[in-house]
Amino acid sequence: MANDHGSHASPDHAHEHPTWKQYKWVALILTVITAFEVWAYYVPALVASPFFVPMLLIMSAAKFVIVVMFYMHLKYDNRLFKALFTGPLIIAMATLIGLLFLLATHKAEGGIG
Amino acid sequence: MAHTAAESHAPTHHYTTTGLDNRKVAIWMFIGSECMLFASLISTYLIYKGKNLVGPLPHEAWTNPQTGQVMPAILDIPVTSVSTFVLLMSSLSMVLALAAVENRGKPVPPGLGGRILSSSKLWLFMTCLMGAIFLGFQAYEFTSFVHEGLTIRRNLFGSSFFTLTGFHGAHVTAGVIWLGTLLAIDMKRGLQPKDAVWVDIAALYWHFVDVVWIAIFTLVYLIQ
Numbered sequence: 001m002a003n004d005h006g007s008h009a010s011p012d013h014a015h016e017h018p019t020w021k022q023y024k025w026v027a028l029i030l031t032v033i034t035a036f037e038v039w040a041y042y043v044p045a046l047v048a049s050p051f052f053v054p055m056l057l058i059m060s061a062a063k064f065v066i067v068v069m070f071y072m073h074l075k076y077d078n079r080l081f082k083a084l085f086t087g088p089l090i091i092a093m094a095t096l097i098g099l100l101f102l103l104a105t106h107k108a109e110g111g112i113g
Numbered sequence: 114m115a116h117t118a119a120e121s122h123a124p125t126h127h128y129t130t131t132g133l134d135n136r137k138v139a140i141w142m143f144i145g146s147e148c149m150l151f152a153s154l155i156s157t158y159l160i161y162k163g164k165n166l167v168g169p170l171p172h173e174a175w176t177n178p179q180t181g182q183v184m185p186a187i188l189d190i191p192v193t194s195v196s197t198f199v200l201l202m203s204s205l206s207m208v209l210a211l212a213a214v215e216n217r218g219k220p221v222p223p224g225l226g227g228r229i230l231s232s233s234k235l236w237l238f239m240t241c242l243m244g245a246i247f248l249g250f251q252a253y254e255f256t257s258f259v260h261e262g263l264t265i266r267r268n269l270f271g272s273s274f275f276t277l278t279g280f281h282g283a284h285v286t287a288g289v290i291w292l293g294t295l296l297a298i299d300m301k302r303g304l305q306p307k308d309a310v311w312v313d314i315a316a317l318y319w320h321f322v323d324v325v326w327i328a329i330f331t332l333v334y335l336i337q
Contacts, residue, residue, distance in 0.1 A: 017212065017215075018208075020209070020212070020230060023205060023208050023209065023212075024205075026205075027201070027202065027204075027205040030201050031198065031201065034194070034197060034198060034201065034330075037330075037331065037335055038190065038191075038194045038335070040335075041190055041335050042190075047337060052336075053336055056331050056335050056336055057331065057336075059331070060327055060328060060330075060331035060332075063324075063327045064324050064327050064328065067204060067320055067323055067324050067327065068320070068324060071204050071205075071207070071208050071316075071320045071323075072316075072317055072320045072321070078131075078133055080131055080133060080138070080141075081133075081137065081138075081141045084138070084141040084142055084144075084145050085141055085144060085145055085148075087145065088145030088146060088148045088149055089145070089148045091149060092148045092149045092151075092152030092153075093152065095149070095152055095153070095156065096152045096155060096156045096159075099156045099160060100156065100159055100160065103160045
């Protein structure tokens with residue numbers, strides 16, 4: 001039943017959805033990435049490495065994109081929906097990065113960690 | 114007359130001049146605004162990270178000034194990893210619920226697998242259950258933190274952590290109630306393909322809650 005997800009009533013639904021097999025693979029990939037992230041947390045050499053944080057951020061971003069593209073069907077959906085999501089997301093990311101550069105570099109006196 | 118009766122039973126569409134269903138446009142706009150809400154909460158957490166004057170601390174051991182006792186880092190990564198896995202799997206069951214509703218009335222592949230895949234009730238129930246399990250893990254985590262001395266007023270970590278994860282937990286709670294409502298409708302009259310858009314917007318909300326947790330899990334729990 002999951003191999004023919006394409007027929008819908010409304011125009012914004014007139015697109016192909018992933019199949020059951022694709023959903024299964026997506027879940028497996030998400031699980032593997034999460035397991036790798038947690039494993040990396042317990043490897044002191046990796047944690048001490050300068051690549052640890054970028055690696056975690058890349059893996060997290062990959063999971064984010066996979067869920068949005070396949071489970072939220074944004075890969076198959078109308079371009080307006082993509083714009084409605086990515087526009088605010090870009091603003092949000094820019095705000096986050098801007099605030100971090102502006103405020104996060106100042107350490108409080110006596111801060112302990 | 115028959116024509117009028119047929120029209121009254123036809124699915125009601127909410128199209129805009131874009132040709133898109135306005136309910137889907139609305140949920141995507143809502144999700145966009147939620148991105149900015151959670152970005153502000155995550156920013157606050159990251160800005161305050163490492164500026165605590167007293168413990169408990171997320172990733173480092175700390176000495177209690179009253180007792181002189183050395184206390185371990187407060188975050189419990191194994192427990193949170195399990196709850197993260199549960200929430201990720203709830204997204205899988207959610208897409209299967211949506212697929213089951215969209216494909217209702219179509220031939221079901223023979224065998225138990227086909228019947229399981231076409232049961233929207235089962236997948237909606239599983240999604241609600243996994244959402245409730247995630248909330249149970251969060252309640253356990255919050256309770257254990259309070260017992261270890263971390264409250265929302267204790268330090269900057271406590272304030273920003275409870276605000277961020279509390280807001281996320283509130284969103285999961287709303288999602289569980291929403292999906293529970295859809296499950297009740299499905300049990301009562303059966304969700305049909307014409308109702309798929311209602312399940313779709315609930316699914317979009319649920320997956321968004323999931324992607325927010327993906328970010329929180331990495332930024333709060335894993336990055337030290």
